[in-house]
Amino acid sequence: MPRTGGAERRTTLVEEAIRQFGREGYGGASLDDIAGAVGVRKQTLLYYFQTKDALLEACLQAAGIRLAEVIAEALEGKEGYWDRAEAVIHSVFDLAAEWPEFPMFIREAGRLGPLAFERFADVLDPLRRRAVDFLRSGMDDGQVRKQDPAMLLFTLYTAVVGSLTEASVLNAVVGADKSRASLRRREKEVVAFVRAALEPVGER
């Protein structure tokens, strides 16, 4: 009933949609529930986004922008190969701590097929290129183990996103707990793992 004003309502709806798409999956989340969670009727949601697919696209773009911001901010003023890699991982874990459904949503985006994922990835493309160049020059400098840099980036991605999204597996394998402390432990593990995988022979 209260009129909140267009732009604000839009972003609230997108944020809630990301939460629910992440938790329930795109198919599993209903417009009714998303709208209800922000205190509005489905038809109001459909006023802002003419179709469920349009809502998804808005979510994908918003997620891409948000992630790009977070990573760019983490890179500011960081020097040295390892500092930068660690800062990126840390920033993503921070984002996941404050917004647990965010990585889930990204994984769901991948599941929805390449077209959907591109909407998200396009925003991040400059960062992707930067990361590949970063890894390649690290290899040239002898600070990173030599390998295909794009493939390495993919593997790093899967390790980070996986450790943020596979809660059930974590529970079954390790005996999880959902506390923030546990998240930090996982971050440390991923950082150690990645560091070990990155460092070249004789660097330790």
Place this chain on the structure above:
Amino acid sequence: MPRTGGAERRTTLVEEAIRQFGREGYGGASLDDIAGAVGVRKQTLLYYFQTKDALLEACLQAAGIRLAEVIAEALEGKEGYWDRAEAVIHSVFDLAAEWPEFPMFIREAGRLGPLAFERFADVLDPLRRRAVDFLRSGMDDGQVRKQDPAMLLFTLYTAVVGSLTEASVLNAVVGADKSRASLRRREKEVVAFVRAALEPVGER
């Protein structure tokens, strides 16, 4: 119309359900489609599995059994830490090559919550324990970098399953192709990555 005989029909339905649950997700796959794909009506499916949930449970158990078989077979006659780890990864990639939806289904199982995942993981629990012991003794022997073995197993899991399921990401990051050769390349990458992450200081 043709009567195929109970047990055979059951397994055919389960296999098709795993395919569709993997591709479309649990919510996205319909009983009509699953039944239709094996040439039978939905009501016949419901004759074998009284409810969609029961079908899911059968799939989870079947998937657990299948994976346990594949891994156990891969471990037969293998000696040495690295041979065994590599053999397990290879066997999982082989399974994924012949049945691409299988890893997708496992990931979906994780998404459906701890209860569902346990149905799958319980079958694998002996192997899980074996893997943890294996990693721990490798650490004691100085053949594996020291760390929390359960956590390490989790990270290995995410790296392998991630690289098998995040096709859209692979496409966006590397410029994918879905050929079998590309799968082998990814396997080599994961093996190299894991090896680098496992080996202790000064082992190279």
Place this chain on the structure above:
DNA sequence: AGGGTTGTCTACCGTCCGGTAGCGGCCGAT
């Protein structure tokens, strides 16, 4: 004051989906 725009609502539609009811054919045992 009043007309257009913006935002939210009620009411409804068509479709799809999981699940129920119940019929009928095939087949082996008696």
Place this chain on the structure above:
DNA sequence: ATCGGCCGCTACCGGACGGTAGACAACCCT
């Protein structure tokens, strides 16, 4: 030959969901 269970079918139900139509209220501009 017939009877009972196994197996597959047609027909249907109730509910959920995405989306449409249109009323109505608040606000803004002139």
